[in-house]
Amino acid sequence: MKSNTYKMFITDLDGTLLDDRKNISEENIIALKKLTDHQVFITVFTGRNYLSAKRFIDALGIDIPVVFQNGAFIMNPKSKEVLYQSMLPGPEARSITEIALASGLEVVAYKGFLDLPDMMVERTDWLGFPYESYIRNNSHRIQIVDSLLETIPSFSELSQLAVIGPEGELRELEMRVRALYPETVSPILSDVQNGSGFLEFFGPQVSKGIALEKVLARFHIEPGHTVFIGDNYNDLELMEKVGFPVAVENSPEPIKKRCRLVVTGNNESGVADAVNRIFFNEEGQVAAGRK
Secondary structure, eight states: OOOOSOOEEEEOIIIIIBOTTSOBOHHHHHHHHHHHHTTOEEEEBOSSOHHHHHHHHHHHTOOSOEEEGGGTEEEOTTTOOEEEEOOEEHHHHHHHHHHHHHTTOEEEEEOOTTOSSOEEESOSOOTTSTTHHHHHHTGGGEEEOSOHHHHGGGOSEESEEEEEEEHHHHHHHHHHHHHHOTTTOEEEEEEEETTEEEEEEESSSOSHHHHHHHHHHHHTOOGGGEEEEEOSGGGHHHHHHSSEEEEETTSOHHHHTTOSEEEOOGGGTHHHHHHHHHHSSOOOOOOSSOO
């Protein structure tokens, strides 16, 4: 093995380890197994919840803490030990929902981390709306409610909210919520596609960067001894903290510019490309950027 500097390899799921058909390539599986065979820890930091990510985590055989919902929930998928969880307070959830709906934005409210169904929405027809495919692929998780503003007060806390709409309006909403609830709400703009975004609101102290500290403390590993590969805006803070940040080719340009290495895209087994370039004797061109 070329490098023994890095003790842990972390990957995102959607847009990174998973191809566009939501599969893990055989090349990626083989590459990650090579790492575990060389005593390098592998884990996943994802925006998905546990039940949505379970089949991928199981396929990798991970037996250390995995970060779900952008750091709101950290759990060992085999032992079911919960390392950390942060819930969004009910009053804040209702307030954010009221602001978002009044602005004509779509809102998805999520119950507990392990609930099913866990997603509550008002809209029944998402055809042609941004993130239609996300809603369709998660239809088994969805409960239709008449009014989110009337339903949310029945919960003392939620795992998260998601607001869907034009990127500019979401960024304005993010700034407003940060000003209103600086200590109790963590806004994360997870994704932007064709001018529309997916803005998530979690409880306090939630981000993939914060989650890194909690996971590494368990193994007494320094951030500089970790590699992370991701593809989107919710990965930026984590990319700033790890020793070797990597972006897949399908990442937005601002993400790629913050990384030491840009590898092939998620449809071309980019995770395997990163593993082979960094850890094994396969040459690759290091992208210009941070470090």
